[in-house]
Amino acid sequence: MVTLPELRDGRFDALDAAADAWIVFGRQAEDLSGDTSADLIGPLRASPWAGPAADAAYTLLDKIDDEFEVAAMQVRTVGSLLGGAADELRGLQRQLQALLSSARAQDFTVGDDGSVTPPRQTYAEIHDPDSAQIVQQRMSVARDYAQQVGDILTRATEVDSRCARALGDLITNVYGQEAYEYGDATDDARAAAEALGLTEASIPAAGTDPRQVNAWWKTLTPEQRQLYLTAYPERFGALDGMPSTDRDYANQLALRGYVGDNVNNRLDHGNAQHDRALKLLDKLERSEQGPDGKRLYLLTIDPVGDGKAAVAVGNPDTADYSAVLVPGVGTELDGIGGLIGRASDIQSKAASMDPTSQVSVIGWLGYDTPSLDEDIVTATAGGKSRAGAVALDGFVNGLHASHDGPAHITAIGHSYGSTVLGEAASHGDGLAVADMVALGSPGMRVDNAAQFTLPTDHVWAGAAVDDNFVARPENTASKIPLIGDWIGENANQNIHGPGPHYPGFGGNVLHIDTRGHSGYWDANSISLKSQAAIVLGDYELAPLTSGKAPS
Amino acid sequence: MRRRAGVVLVTALLLAATACSSNDDQPGGTEAPLQTKKKADVEALARQQFESVAQLAGGELIGWEARTAACQGKNGELADDGRWNLTAFATVKLPADKHVAALRAVHDTWVGQKWEIVDYRTLSDGVRGTLSGRDPASGNSISVDSSRPPVQLSLNLGSACYQPAPGEDPANS
Numbered sequence: 241m242v243t244l245p246e247l248r249d250g251r252f253d254a255l256d257a258a259a260d261a262w263i264v265f266g267r268q269a270e271d272l273s274g275d276t277s278a279d280l281i282g283p284l285r286a287s288p289w290a291g292p293a294a295d296a297a298y299t300l301l302d303k304i305d306d307e308f309e310v311a312a313m314q315v316r317t318v319g320s321l322l323g324g325a326a327d328e329l330r331g332l333q334r335q336l337q338a339l340l341s342s343a344r345a346q347d348f349t350v351g352d353d354g355s356v357t358p359p360r361q362t363y364a365e366i367h368d369p370d371s372a373q374i375v376q377q378r379m380s381v382a383r384d385y386a387q388q389v390g391d392i393l394t395r396a397t398e399v400d401s402r403c404a405r406a407l408g409d410l411i412t413n414v415y416g417q418e419a420y421e422y423g424d425a426t427d428d429a430r431a432a433a434e435a436l437g438l439t440e441a442s443i444p445a446a447g448t449d450p451r452q453v454n455a456w457w458k459t460l461t462p463e464q465r466q467l468y469l470t471a472y473p474e475r476f477g478a479l480d481g482m483p484s485t486d487r488d489y490a491n492q493l494a495l496r497g498y499v500g501d502n503v504n505n506r507l508d509h510g511n512a513q514h515d516r517a518l519k520l521l522d523k524l525e526r527s528e529q530g531p532d533g534k535r536l537y538l539l540t541i542d543p544v545g546d547g548k549a550a551v552a553v554g555n556p557d558t559a560d561y562s563a564v565l566v567p568g569v570g571t572e573l574d575g576i577g578g579l580i581g582r583a584s585d586i587q588s589k590a591a592s593m594d595p596t597s598q599v600s601v602i603g604w605l606g607y608d609t610p611s612l613d614e615d616i617v618t619a620t621a622g623g624k625s626r627a628g629a630v631a632l633d634g635f636v637n638g639l640h641a642s643h644d645g646p647a648h649i650t651a652i653g654h655s656y657g658s659t660v661l662g663e664a665a666s667h668g669d670g671l672a673v674a675d676m677v678a679l680g681s682p683g684m685r686v687d688n689a690a691q692f693t694l695p696t697d698h699v700w701a702g703a704a705v706d707d708n709f710v711a712r713p714e715n716t717a718s719k720i721p722l723i724g725d726w727i728g729e730n731a732n733q734n735i736h737g738p739g740p741h742y743p744g745f746g747g748n749v750l751h752i753d754t755r756g757h758s759g760y761w762d763a764n765s766i767s768l769k770s771q772a773a774i775v776l777g778d779y780e781l782a783p784l785t786s787g788k789a790p791s
Numbered sequence: 792m793r794r795r796a797g798v799v800l801v802t803a804l805l806l807a808a809t810a811c812s813s814n815d816d817q818p819g820g821t822e823a824p825l826q827t828k829k830k831a832d833v834e835a836l837a838r839q840q841f842e843s844v845a846q847l848a849g850g851e852l853i854g855w856e857a858r859t860a861a862c863q864g865k866n867g868e869l870a871d872d873g874r875w876n877l878t879a880f881a882t883v884k885l886p887a888d889k890h891v892a893a894l895r896a897v898h899d900t901w902v903g904q905k906w907e908i909v910d911y912r913t914l915s916d917g918v919r920g921t922l923s924g925r926d927p928a929s930g931n932s933i934s935v936d937s938s939r940p941p942v943q944l945s946l947n948l949g950s951a952c953y954q955p956a957p958g959e960d961p962a963n964s
Binding site: 534570578581584585588589592593594595596706708709753755756757758759762763764765766768769776778780781783 | 854856858860861863864865866867876877878879880881882909910912914915921923925932933934936938939940942943945946947948949950
């Protein structure tokens with residue numbers, strides 16, 4: 241039990257200093273993790289060193305990196321707890337001191353044990369006919385003071401106990417040597433967050449207006465944010481409107497938690513989902529060793545089943561130009577590497593075409609794409625594109641909310657991804673993008689470009705001459721076999737609307753020089769260059785076969 | 792998991808039924824087998840071709856960036872033989888008044904070397920331009936574009952598809 245003298249005389253500035261020291265220490269550990277990655281691992285990866293010795297070195301260095309990362313989380317959690325406890329106790333101390341002052345002003349005496357003694361009666365009071373009533377009233381006031389003192393001390397004790405328990409949970413012998421330790425760090429942070437009243441219930445629900453999410457996030461202190469992210473990574477990683485760096489932190493932690501849980505439960509061997517999670521983590525970590533412009537940010541992750549992910553090449557919050565690349569039929573988390581590669585190529589080309597600007601391109605596998613085998617039949621009904629459109633709309637709104645100032649965003653949809661774009665851009669308040677590009681589209685679920693919420697000269701589409709997945713009613717001869725017939729037939733029957741790559745659709749028709757359904761990002765293709773040019777709003781570099789580019 | 796099994800089956804069927812479109816990039820025609828090449832050799836040739844562009848343009852080559860990836864077939868299918876290609880980016884610092892002449896010099900040289908010119912234009916401002924071509928001998932394609940503002944040329948290159956050299960796996964690196 242916290243005693244009255246302890247609370248009354250407590251020097252919480254010392255606790256503040258300790259909290260600050262832990263937080264600084266945590267940031268140093270974060271910096272050391274960054275240094276390990278950039279200065280130790282990066283140069284080695286860039287060198288030609290290979291073989292068993294190199295592999296052993298990388299394994300060791302990765303563990304050192306992990307040790308610093310986990311230590312940083314745990315140490316900052318300690319700092320947050322100490323700082324939070326100091327704040328709460330200081331608030332109670334102020335209440336106590338105000339109460340003691342009030343009592344003193346009325347000549348009540350408050351003992352160190354919390355007892356309250358009323359003032360002695362004066363001679364006149366003793367001889368007052370109402371003396372008994374006066375005594376009774378003073379005794380009542382004394383009891384009230386005592387009750388209030390007791391309540392404050394009880395609350396102080398409760399704060400002390402909560403923080404003590406949370407600090408006790410943080411005891412650990414080794415940091416970052418085992419996969420499960422990231423999950424431990426999350427558990428510990430959750431206990432600390434709850435001890436400080438940062439509960440899961442106070443987090444905005446999924447689907448909350450991203451502007452509200454961003455505004456709420458900005459009301460928190462840096463340490464509250466850090467604690468929240470570490471405690472509830474799955475919640476914050478999926479929340480549109482969160483800053484991209486924080487979202488990335490949360491999602492990477494969630495992914496590490498997933499990996500750790502698999503190891504704990506002996507589900508890591510022969511588990512393809514586990515393996516692809518490790519592969520994605522490796523890709524993300526390696527990007528930290530490269531240039532800032534090519535740094536990857538994990539903006540969405542669902543490692544289970546077909547899986548979902550959104551990975552940005554470059555920070556979209558600070559980018560002058562951003563693009564969201566939406567894939568189509570058959571794209572699952574297994575293929576996220578290919579999606580990131582395409583996003584990276586658009587980003588590289590755009591960045592070199594405008595050296596004065598920062599560019600970010602996001603590979604957005606944020607919806608359940610139709611599978612080639614069983615879903616392609618039901619996909620014609622548009623259920624997947626509608627669900628994808630809602631998710632994409634929220635994601636794009638989130639990019640606007642978290643961006644530093646006005647954002648210039650382009651949406652690029654491939655295959656069924658263009659159907660998702662069309663659905664999003666023709667419903668509600670539309671899709672908040674400057675330009676929209678449809679490549680290899682089976683239709684965008686509208687009759688023409690005028691049904692979108694953006695001007696028709698900002699709608700771009702293209703299809704390779706031999707792309708049989710697209711809506712191409714005049715072409716029934718050169719379908720690919722089997723499943724391709726399904727897709728081709730569905731598209732040719734305008735199930736999702738007419739092909740946007742026809743002049744009659746009303747948008748700009750891009751000159752496409754690539755082959756097949758998947759060549760639109762071939763290195764050095766005009767198709768790739770055109771996408772980069774549209775992302776930059778440098779439209780003249782994108783040759784058209786029909787339409788007129790915005791001036 | 793059930794869906795993934797289905798995709799594998801479909802991919803296998805597609806592979807059996809369709810040729811890898813990237814074969815079209817191979818010297819010797821669409822039916823020619825893929826050459827086997829070391830990643831370092833393909834990178835070296837790409838860098839050499841970029842250096843040549845920089846020299847013709849009269850600027851310095853900077854910012855080399857390259858990645859390798861698996862070659863995809865016409866419908867996105869992946870073969871299981873590790874076939875791969877190279878994508879490279881770089882820039883050439885160049886003052887605005889040199890761009891048109893630089894692109895013309897590169898264009899004329901490529902024509903002399905029997906390159907196929909895919910796109911060659913001066914933009915409406917008369918200062919910036921764009922040039923894309925393919926070298927039939929190597930199968931490499933290069934695009935050279937004026938940046939905005941016109942302070943540099945943006946270069947990107949796509950190689951042909953190759954079989955991996957022994958001990959290498961560029962498709963998955």
